Amino acid sequence: MHHLPDLAQFKKLLDKFDTFLFDCDGVLWRGNELIPGSKEFVDKIRKAGKDVIFVTNNASNSRNQYKQKFDQLGFKVDVDEIFSSAYASAVYLKYNLKFPSDKKVFVVGMSGLEEELDSEGIKRIGGTDPAYNKLAPHVNFKEIKQNLDKDVGAVIAGFDIMLNYTKLSYAHSYLTSPEHDVKFIFTNDDSTFPQACGVFPGSGAMSSPLAVSSKRTPIVVGKPNAPMLECILKKKQLKPERTLMIGDRLNTDIAFGQHGNVKTMLVLSGVCKKEDIIGEGIYPDYIAHSLGHIH
Amino acid sequence: MHHLPDLAQFKKLLDKFDTFLFDCDGVLWRGNELIPGSKEFVDKIRKAGKDVIFVTNNASNSRNQYKQKFDQLGFKVDVDEIFSSAYASAVYLKYNLKFPSDKKVFVVGMSGLEEELDSEGIKRIGGTDPAYNKLAPHVNFKEIKQNLDKDVGAVIAGFDIMLNYTKLSYAHSYLTSPEHDVKFIFTNDDSTFPQACGVFPGSGAMSSPLAVSSKRTPIVVGKPNAPMLECILKKKQLKPERTLMIGDRLNTDIAFGQHGNVKTMLVLSGVCKKEDIIGEGIYPDYIAHSLGHIH
Known part of the structure; x- marks a missing residue:
């Protein structure tokens, strides 16, 4: 487990991964409030040529409806970069279950x-x-x-x-x-x-x-279960070993990444605290105070 | 396990028990159709001075509403003889949970x-x-x-x-x-x-x-769980060892009686067949084809 604020190995992250999967609430924003530095983090990895995917269990909104939340907070995202559990369910039914x-x-x-x-x-x-x-x-x-x-x-x-x-x-x-x-x-x-x-x-x-x-x-289908990540990897043709899942919840986001054999990063800007790691027995590969503390 | 049609020990039943608890559907009737001999059985044990209680998980009707079903099929019952899971919930909350x-x-x-x-x-x-x-x-x-x-x-x-x-x-x-x-x-x-x-x-x-x-x-509260029987025993001041529960389902009625340490009788006029006894591993004290086969 690497503590990113200490190592300041932001560039190593960029070397190791091609695709960054983000949980949203607790990582990019809290409710309607932006988490400082999150937008800049996403911008920087985009500029480094990396792919970003936003992963949410929200199934009451379509991706188009959910995109409005990104727009309001000033994130420039494409609908194709959003994976909700509703969309993943449709994809899973069509492609995985034929x-x-x-x-x-x-x-x-x-x-x-x-x-x-x-x-x-x-x-x-x-x-x-x-x-x-x-x-x-x-x-x-x-x-x-x-x-x-x-x-x-x-x-x-x-x-x-x-x-x-x-x-x-x-x-x-x-x-x-x-x-x-x-x-x-x-x-x-x-x-x-x-x-x-x-x-x-x-x-x-x-x-x-x-x-x-x-x-x-x-x-x-949704986090922490495997089908959503199977959908993402299949639909986007990703290599698990070159993919990083970033989230604020050990038992959903981090467990989700681990079920799909991708590397994981816990940010402490949301629900989970550092002490929870031992309590829940779920160990992320990386840990950071927030996205803003990394770059 | 005694097979009542063989033993024909109807009188012994009357010696052993003061109170008879009946499940209704599959024992007294099936849907809107009377099970032959069930009314006569109830009449006979009443005449022998025994108490009868009708036990149902139905919680959408009150006992007054449920009594109409008895009336329609020609059973003469008092509302106080009916124990539904709705009534038992009210009694349990008031008396057992104070x-x-x-x-x-x-x-x-x-x-x-x-x-x-x-x-x-x-x-x-x-x-x-x-x-x-x-x-x-x-x-x-x-x-x-x-x-x-x-x-x-x-x-x-x-x-x-x-x-x-x-x-x-x-x-x-x-x-x-x-x-x-x-x-x-x-x-x-x-x-x-x-x-x-x-x-x-x-x-x-x-x-x-x-x-x-x-x-x-x-x-x-309802069958097969213990609270409903606790309510009945408490409210009616019954002795478990002098009480018999009669039902057609092993995993609800018979299990229900056993949870409350009363004796049990399976009738085969409803859901369960004789073969189910070994399959489910729930052994009633008595078994009969139907109430009509006993007396």
């Missing part, structure tokens, strides 16, 4: 997830369609069974603030139908959804009814 | 659960109150934090067909508030909700987001 083009996804999620499925040309139902977003004291169970679409070949569940019993009942019916071979994907398994005023139930919590009722284990 | 009378319950559930809390004089908020039953693409997180009621001392989650993100966010906030000492109860943990046309997500599945997001373990 999802047939005539099949449809039943979406338990919001417009950001729908937009990413559309961007990969994947057909979809459910999601924000008003027919699936009703709150009523009576559910017509027979109608649900009769309405099942034989072309549904996957259920993808992400953060869904409009989650309701009807939508869950459709998803459950697809997942347990003996006639359908239905893939089962969670965009991520974050248990909480942090807001300025506190934390609330997250995507992994909200999707959990489907795993419980169907007795099936979903493929979880 | 819930203070000035505290309130935040309800994630339906009118049946509310009615049972009312019947025990327990104050409540949430539940079917329209303020907590909205489906909207935007949730005012700050407002939720500001609206928290300092008198809430428990969250009870049961089957809730109107479940939504706002209600879950309130419940999560109570469960994780450092200022409140909030008890956490699930009426039951049934993963599915059987309907005539198939199964759908059950109470345990629908409540699971709260356990995931709060990282807390609820007290689960």
